[in-house]
Amino acid sequence: MIVWLNGTFGAGKTTAAQELLDLLPGSTLYDPELLGQGLRMMLPAKRLEEIDDLQDLPAWRRLVVDTAAALLTEVPGPLVAPMTLLRQEYRDEIFGALAARRIPVRHFLLDAEETILRERIAHREETAADWASAAQVRRWGLDALTSYAEALSWLKDDAYVVDTGRLTPRRAAEEIAEAVRSGTADCGIVQTPEPTAETLAAGVLLFDDADRVLLVDPTYKPGWEFPGGIVEHGEPPTQAGLREVVEELALRLPRTPRLLVLDWEAPEPPGFGGLRLLFDGGRLTDEQTRGLRLPGAELREWRFVTESEAEHLLPPVRFRRLRWALRARERGCPMLLERGVPAGG
Structure with a gap:
């Protein structure tokens, strides 16, 4: 302690x-x-x-x-x-x-x-x-x-x-x-084990009727983040994204989200890198937005932001991923990224 x-x-x-x-x-x-x-x-x-x-x-x-x-x-x-x-x-x-x-x-x-x-x-x-x-x-x-x-x-x-x-x-x-x-001064932080090898993570982008994207503020790492997390052993990535949205926002999406980007994140010590997937969870209704609930030990805030606002909240590696995910959503075609940029581009 x-x-x-x-x-x-x-x-x-x-x-x-x-x-x-x-x-x-x-x-x-x-x-x-x-x-x-x-x-x-x-x-x-x-x-x-x-x-x-x-x-x-x-x-x-x-x-x-x-x-x-x-x-x-x-x-x-x-x-x-x-x-x-x-x-x-x-x-x-x-x-x-x-x-x-x-x-x-x-x-x-x-x-x-x-x-x-x-x-x-x-x-x-x-x-x-x-x-x-x-x-x-x-x-x-x-x-x-x-x-x-x-x-x-x-x-x-x-x-x-x-x-x-x-x-x-x-x-x-x-x-x-x-x-x-x-124990009254316990600082309740989610205990996310440090990775020991490359990981597979799934995030879900959620939008309001102005096409602003929803970001969350974790208590256990710097910078804002997309709803999502590590894909568990034997778990389909789409189901991991749906599970994380329920756990983090108390929101059940009615359909399987559509893939926007698959990004290879390079290992940079102490991180191991791995594959990062972003899915399109669609637009939320006013009723869905009002029903959002955060787990206090893990997330302290959520908000809808524009792309330019997201640049000031997300770490650079996550903002690059978001930027291309938004382009993929506009084009209706998923993209393969490496280090946050289109592969071969």
């Missing part, structure tokens, strides 16, 4: 984490910040200049998961991770990958009023680090308050909130420990 203590600079994550080690038997401090420091030392300066934050590095996000899994083979757990995580897509990627490793997450938001946070940041004693002076750290902490305020809308829905403005570090740790023991 990982007890993730989220919150901005000055929220009391580090002090609460130290107190928590006394309250959770077998617990170990896990500081993902150290992984960032290691990457900073090893990566070329040119690569570091391309990012604003070390969390923007895919390598950092992957290392957070891999290191946690490795640590839990050496210590009984839980791991206590005091780490600010304000981008929801990074939360999805990291927590989803941990869930795939069967590592449960207890997500806590340590929060305080902005006036309290500003006072703590202004009076914090810092020793100069190798990458910034104490004054720069304080400036960074004050600047981060804007990003924190913007993230609160999803953070307070996702995490168990502990008000550190009214609690001592010990009392905050006691409240966290009690929530861990009672």
